[in-house]
Every structure is written in C-alpha cells, then in structure tokens.
Amino acid sequence: VVEDIGFPLLHGSSTDSVAAVQCSARGCRAAAVWQLRWNNPKIHAGSARKTWLACPDHRDSLGAFLSARGFLREVEPFPSPGGAVPGSGPAPDAGTA
Numbered sequence: 001v002v003e004d005i006g007f008p009l010l011h012g013s014s015t016d017s018v019a020a021v022q023c024s025a026r027g028c029r030a031a032a033v034w035q036l037r038w039n040n041p042k043i044h045a046g047s048a049r050k051t052w053l054a055c056p057d058h059r060d061s062l063g064a065f066l067s068a069r070g071f072l073r074e075v076e077p078f079p080s081p082g083g084a085v086p087g088s089g090p091a092p093d094a095g096t097a
C-alpha cells in the first residue's frame with residue numbers, strides 16, 4: 001500500500017525498490033541525485049522514513065511539498081555514500097561538457 005498524501009506530481013512508483021533510480025516526479029525520467037526522507041507523523045512511526053527520489057530540477061518542488069506539510073526530515077545525496085545502488089551505470093554528465 002502506497003500512502004496517498006495527495007501529491008499531484010508523483011507517478012506512484014515505489015521507491016522501496018532499488019531497481020528504480022529515476023526521479024519520483026510524474027513523467028520525469030531524469031536520474032535521481034537526491035533522496036528526500038520524509039515522515040507523516042499521522043501514519044508513520046516517529047523513526048520511520050519514506051523516501052522520494054529527485055532529479056536536480058525536482059528537488060525543490062518535491063521538497064517544498066513535503067516541507068509545507070511538515071513531513072520533510074532530511075535531504076541527502078543519492079545514492080547514499082555508504083549505500084551503492086547496483087546497476088545504476090556511469091553518470092551521463094561526467095566530464096562531457
């Protein structure tokens with residue numbers, strides 16, 4: 001069950017699976033480089049965290065949505081320094097400018 005907190009941009013894919021490393025914003029296929037850790041105290045235990053992934057373009061909009069509701073807990077780089085994501089491949093924009 002995916003908690004529905006009414007965010008209009010989400011395409012609804014679960015970030016519980018590491019197979020998806022795309023931005024969580026609906027229709028966005030950009031690679032996620034941020035993870036927004038959030039918690040809805042009405043439905044989650046205090047230490048529980050849900051994670052949304054965000055590309056650079058959507059970090060602010062997703063973060064603002066969560067912040068407005070008091071849900072946002074942490075924003076961290078993705079993947080986490082200590083948590084490698086298998087199969088994510090090389091960064092497409094590394095040194096190609």
Ligand SMILES: [Zn+2]
Binds near residue numbers: 024028054057058
């Ligand atoms: Zn995005």
